[in-house]
Amino acid sequence: MLQIYCPYCKQTREEEEFSYAGEAHIKRPSDPQAASDKEWGDYLFFRKNPRGIHHEMWQHSAGCRRYFNVIRNTVTYEVLESYPMGTSPSEQPAHAATISTAGELQ
Amino acid sequence: MQINRLASGGRVNHAKPLNFSFNGKRYQGLEGDTLASALLANGVNVVGRSFKYGRPRGIVGHGAEEPNAIVQLGSGAQTIPNLRATQVELYEGLEARSVSGWPSVDYDLMSVMGVFKRMLPPGFYYKTFMRPQKLWMTYEHFIRKAAGLGSAPVEADVDSYDRLNQHCDVLVVGAGPAGLVAAREAARSGARVIIADEQSEFGGSLLGASSHVDQQPAADWLAQIVQELNEFANVQRLPRSTVFGYYDHNFLAIVERRTDHLGISAESGTRQRLHRVRARQVVLATGAIERPLVFAHNDVPGVMLASSVATYVNRYAVLPGNKLLLFTSNDDAYQTAINWHKAGREVVAVVDSRMAPGGDLNQIMADLNIQLYCGHGVIEVVGKKRVKAAVIAPLSVDGSSIIGQTLRLDCDLVACSGGWSPVIHLSSHTGTRPQWSDQVVGFVPGESVQQERSAGAARGTYGLTRCLEEGAAAGAKAALAAGFGDGVVEFTAPGADEASQEPQQPLFLVPHSKPTSRAPSQFVDFQLDVTAAGIELAAREGYESVEHVKRYTALGFGTDQGKLGNINGLAILSKALGQTIAETGTTIFRPSYTPTTFGAIAGRDVQSLFDPERYTSMHRWHEQQGAHWEDVGQWKRPWYFPKPGESMHEAVNRECLAVRNSVGMLDASTLGKIDIQGSDAAEFLNRVYTNGYLKLAAGKCRYGLMLKEDGMVFDDGVTACLAENHYLMFTTTGGAAGVLSWLELWHQTEWPELNVFFTSATDHWATATITGPNARKVLEKVCDDIDLSADAFKFMDWRDGTVADVAARVFRISFTGELTFEVNVPAHHGRHVWEKLYEAGQEFDITPYGTETMHVLRAEKGFIIVGQDTDGSMTPQDLNMGWVVGKNKDFSFIGHRGLNREDCQREDRKQLVGLKTLDPKTVLPEGAQIVVDPSQPLPMAMQGHVTSSYYSAHLGHSIALAVVKGGHKRIGETIHCPLADGRSVPAEIVSSVFYDPQGDRQNV
């Protein structure tokens, strides 16, 4: 069970309020009809599926219903940052400190 | 007769006997007993039969680690399978039975026949799965019956369970000495603390100890600190509570057993509670489990863990035998022999694998005149249903070989200790890899990846003083990390009376005079009968990865997850592979730590609360009419309305004919409705639908298909233009939520510049569909402000007006092919308007119908149902609906480019057609496969399948929709549907429109 920060509600909420919506920052060809089969195929079917840092979209479906971007580590499930649609992640993940590796251990 | 019970002492109430039964026999125990301690008090040796070989098994441990004493409690609705007798608190009237042993634990047919030993060599599962699956089914049935895995209750659970969502600053897992002081330190800082422990009372190892803390008996020190914790208002104490899973982002699940200890039929409230805890910081003080020693016939009842023997003596006043032999590789276990001696029974000998042990306890042993065999090991135990004697032999310095004559010592109890294994299960749940420590001789928690730290024996720290120090420090640090206190420990560990100890000897397999492969069975995993020879065999057969060996041998696969056997098994494997244990690594523990009931996990989400049910405002009316129901998503929709004595078939035929010949009415309130507004609403619709919406005028409706980007149909429905920049979109009942999210996704991610807003309006409106040749006549009686004439109110128009004195929107759209008016009114007026329409329709014998009739009528017209006739791989062209696709739209609508892909142009794509069986009465089953030649050899070349199939009363024959490869060009061809029962049904490919192909009837 993840905790996810909604950049619109400005709150960290339980995963069950959210729906996963696939990989983020996939650009739709601006003129689909002009796109080659290869370009269209890449857009349509190919996804990164990385081991580690992944940029993905979530919808706050039981909240404000806004879509936003999340940086999540697919190995540790840490949520490193949430940021609004149409923006770029910050250099220093803003919300990482509240939910991941802060505090000294042992 | 509690032959093994001491007259006094322990934490049991000697004045309060409790009656219970085990495997049908009656016994007496004491308040404070577990089922296991009570059985031992009564001298019950055999409590189960082993999984593969059917060998008699006795109680080995005293807690979660117990592999053998697995019982089923009670019967009927409240029975619980697979409980460890060591964790079942005794209560008056308790009834338990072994889950294993057939026909009984005392006479096990399997062991007499020796069947399983031949049938189940190591690798059995693996090899069986490699064979045809049929054989596995045969085995499985046999194994379950014979080996016994407990039986699940077949009746509904009558108890109630609760679920709590909680937050805390510091969660302490385990209330042994380290956990208790950790909780106290954290509590002092003001942090909100939860401390949970699986036992009935706090204290952990101190409950079974005879030691002193701070110059007072351990029990007194314990009472004092528990009292202190009680006084903190910011501490929640959870005894009888197992933290069984550690999940992402410091989310932990705890099951609290509230009434199980009071008896199966407790009527005193919630039986169990699931605490879902989001903890800022966690302290894992889960302790350690003693490791058994592996020698020949080490599974004979009477071979137990040394600490368990001590616990039974000290905590339960039970002496589980008469003549004790202690076998150890460390000093710690000596305490057991001393306790036994002081309790007044004979210690036959202490056998220590080390050459020259010399700790303080050693001296006490000598003072008590206990016989000590150094540099020796028990290589075999004699006895079948109880230990009769132990065979010991001198061992080499490294414990790997026998270097002299064996000696037989008579005894009936062998307490053994191969050191301790930290309980790292919860730490493992977080995803960190356990680390092997040569010093601890065990795996310790890996580097923390969540907000947690381990303390005390859970991280391999032994010795009471050090555990207390570490616990206190962990509590203070956890509080600080959560934002409380200063991290400084206020507490100085009291001097516990600890004896000096010599290093333990790693001893994972005691040698036998014969090589392991030919020695009598040396058990590693008692629950699944995994032997040292079996593990060596796996290594010889080429298995190197510990994960593969686990699956090959079943080591650690039992309900105990190998709590006792894992380390010995890994060590034996490592030796066979010629590598270190660190190199071999360990398998990973996963939740649950101990089995958890479904009841606790389900909580109140059962029966009618399992899933929300959605009712339309006409629901009660349908109920009163005797509707049978169909679940559509969460909606309850009338399926059909049978008259007294009518079968479903008869009712549906009657309903269908009523619509075709006069008039019917359908509750269509469940259709998804999305209100769309904004200056770019039309442009947006134009992009998400295949057809054009820019020219749709107010008062008009249009049917559209929605595609995914790959060109495949994913929803359909009608959209009405309510006014300029204002639309109402109808979606399928099941697709409503998904379509709304889809629209929002495109608006928010691709086209945020469009000014458009979406609001779900599904529940705001109730819809009564009036359909049939007499529909206009019915509506006219209750609506006088809309001109309902064919010329004024055309097909695919909608009008505002008043129906039965209620403001209404009336749509002329049709899913039956007949003249249809869909009357939409605000939901709270739904039943009133429905009843008025029903009343108005009486003279035309208006017939309410359900979803089944709706399906038949639409299939007669060849109208698709998305999700039934489509499966995510159908294009509009496949559905013969190319007419819905706008050819000249400016914007490349969603799915447009996808349709241009080569694959979408293939002529042999599966295409929607109709099927008419040659025998008009035969109704094909939906899902039936279609072939050209039914006599071809298997596997047959599939041509497609049936998607919808009904009997049409109006047409007088069966009808079916199907998808067939290149079907549009195969009209007239005869195909065959081979069925599971051996029949093959011939049918002709026809047009998918069976009725009124010109669509005249809906336009009248």
Ligand SMILES: [Zn+2]
């Ligand atoms: Zn939000």
